[in-house]
Amino acid sequence: MLSDVFFVFWLVTELNSATNINNHFYLRCFYFKPTMNAYLFLTTVIGITLHLCQAFLNDSICFKEVGCFSKEGPFSKHRPINVLPDSPEEIQTQFFLFTRSNRLEPQILKFNDKEFLKKSNFVASKDTKFIIHGYRSSGQKTWTKQLTSELLKHGDYNVIVVDWSPGARSLYPKAASNTRVVGAEVSLLINLMIDLMGAMSQKMHLIGHSLGAHVSGYAGKRLNKLGRITGLDPAGPYFEKTDSVVRLDRADALFVDVIHTDTGGLLDFAIGIQQPIGHLDVYANGGQYQPGCPISKIPGSIIKGISHLLDHLGKEMKHTFLCSHRRAQVFFIESVNSGCPFHTYPCQNYSQLEKANCLARHDMGRLGFHSDKASGRGVHMLKTFADAPYCGYHYRLNITGLSNIMGKIFVTLKGTKGETQVTNVVGKRSRLLAHNIPFASLFLVHKDIGELESVSVSYVKTKKILGFIFSSDWTLGSLNIFSGETHKMYRFSVKNAVIKAKTSRTFKVMD
Template sequence: MKMYIFLLFFLSSILLASGFNLFSVLGSLPIDKGQVCYENFGCYDKSEISSEWPITKKLSFYPESPEKQNVTFYVFSCRDRFNPTIINYNVTEDNLKKMNYNPKNRTIFIVHGFTDYYEQVNWMGNIKDYILSMKPCLLNVIIVDWRGGSIVRNYLQAVANTRLVGFVIASLIKKLNKVYGTTNDHFTVMGHSLGGQISGFVGKNLQQPEKLRLIIGLDPAGPAYSDVSDKSRLNPNDANLVITIQTNGGENVANGLGILKPSGHYSFFPNGGEDQEGCEQARGITNMLLRGISVGLSDTFACSHRRAYQLMSFNESNFDDFQSLAHRCDNYEDFAAGKCGECEKPEDCIRWGGWYDYWQEQKPPKNWEKPLVYFIKTRGELPYSYYFYQVLIKTSDKFEPIKAKLNLIMTGNVRSDYSVQISFEAKLEPNQTYPHLVFLAKSIGLVKSINLKISTETKKNAYIYIDHIKVNYMNGYDESIRQKLSPKLKPVSEKDGKIIINSPEATRFEYINEH
């Protein structure tokens, strides 16, 4: 209950800081007048919003006019990544011929969310600079600023506005296709929060003659979208490939600002997709002291939500050769427990990163039926990546089950003067495998040795038998690299398979190259 009240306090503070006023919402409820039409930009019913909002039909809105929203596009290319061509929502085809634009390169649109806007020095500018500094430079970047529709006193009005913004972006893509002879497959749309939902509306307006190549939804907004129909939210049908990075999902607005339901062909859930490392509520006090109450509260409450776009402007190869992979698992708890570290099938693990080169060329599996969910653990600061090792301890037979604490000291062939210390508890039984996930800031390469002690407070003169310890290296795009760095370690001598509980001496396991 205290946690719920705390979250509501955070939410109310953000809404107040954004100019939200419940009485202004109730006092400005729109009259239902059928459809509202805007010349060249479509006709609209009142928006569909999810049942978490009371009297949903009364609280739904029509999108505001194109003039009011004033959607503006900032066009960048590899020729000039700092100085854009600026065009508005009703740009003519003749003016499109005079832009900082290279039609030989594919194009990515970047779209912000509620109360947000574009600046060269905010997250949108950071991602733009990252994309255009890549070697080779492969993409044009068009940043969408719809601040006239996003910086409003009423969140539900902004929700309604997303449909028109999506139509406006789709209209620009159609004009670009006509002027430059490109197709819908030439374009990627990436959006954060409400911008993620806008990306879906772009795709819904570009279903023929072919779909968009790719949509990347960055923690697509959850409030008002949690249980609406597919026509009113981002879903896999909106592009040939839809990817979502979901960092702050919740069942309702008190639990998270993103949508909890997997929304893409591939849906990535860093740290379980609800709360991110480094976004603990205790840090809110520091934020408030350093940045003021309203900004500090907003930063703290939205921290996990914003992590989605921070991850997208992060190039892990600038720090180390992580080659990170995300893994399929029944749930994040099982992943964090080390139960899903092997890639037995191609779809069991998939590349985390490469959003602007690798993923631009990918397609869903031919047998795709429903969203494929992937998990990865990330850090709370740069670099966000880890090196992962799955440790699998395989017991043999002829011992009594016992609940014990396992202490391992693991040494690899890289940074051999450093040893990783691991402790975890388990109920040990014969002929079972016990997993544990190890995540490190730096690689230790091939694990060469493990010293193991087992302790318990409940039994004396007890022992168990361990057949071997398998260590699966979980990074690396190439399967052969992972296999090469995934050793099986055996007891140094046959008698060492018998481990005396509470022995002061560690049992040593070493890698034996069987090839």
């Protein structure tokens, strides 16, 4: 998906002295001993050079129906290689309509053809969902098919998959610029639906991943009172810290919700945008990387990224670079019909969330499809599991001991609706819990257990060399558990209760 962007990052450092002063183009010579295929290297350099030449020769470009586009003003900032978009004929955007009457075989729509729309299964009174892919992707990917299926399972919607794959498979600077044309085409199709069929812009919901999120933003800027835009980890390169007219922004729809799953700096090779840009910005698991995905992309980029241009990514390398970025897709897909609410909490940083300092706030939000139904707005966070199903129910454990221990603590919750799995509440490493020092931890359980009735607690002593100085038994001082979903506190009478190592002890909720 990002086979060119990381090479572009490197090439920009070499072409950084290519200036646009007085609209002249200078390209300095540089030495590079390529270890990759010489043909690929040469064609890539030539391609970028041609794009650069075009950028310096033209300041704007106009196309029939979709209008004119300039690379000046706010579009000239934070873009090392600033180019104009391709024509609609080159981008070849296609619109595929799915409804409950044609779940598997799409009907083709065109933004400039009334007859296609009239003959289709489009019903103006129904809500319409647009699905828009990102860089080097297409409308035929598994995630677009899964989301289409889940949406039609949930409601009787018009679902339109936007496929702009020819324009998305250009070099990244060009693809980023092409989003402007695609956004204009989406807006023209929506206006056709309004003028010809009597549809309402408030019933339109655009769901865009990566560059597709910014396509949605450009469409929203051209429309009056667009209902909703969901940005699934909107692309960061060429959009981070730009003016609001360049990227997706909260002003682009009545409600803009954003899921951040791959944020960070340049050395992190982060793909998603870091800044909050919506009415609700959910930073899942802190937003920087997702559980179950590789933490660092740097080693892989050094070893294989430059030497192979990342143009022939294997499954392992794709997983390394794209796992966290794609997690926004699966979160949203799961949220459509999940019984789990994907509750989010107003947190400014992930350490606050890990310590469960945000759960007591009542202005909860929701990640994904149902986020418009919750009151929470602003910057929110939540914790998820590393594997599907990702959604969980949040609990905060507060506990103190009357003895010094080092190891792991496990709890099992039992409620009116069932019992949870055994859960490690201290993380992968053993923790030191000192005498009378409070310990707080956020943990997840997979199912709704109703009203909490009891908790079982066990302690496993560390096996490290210095473990002998810590007690094998643990004397408790206090214990309470707070539910992040119901905001109810459960207290337990545990003072002076002793938990023997590797032995579970159950305590009932105090009346």
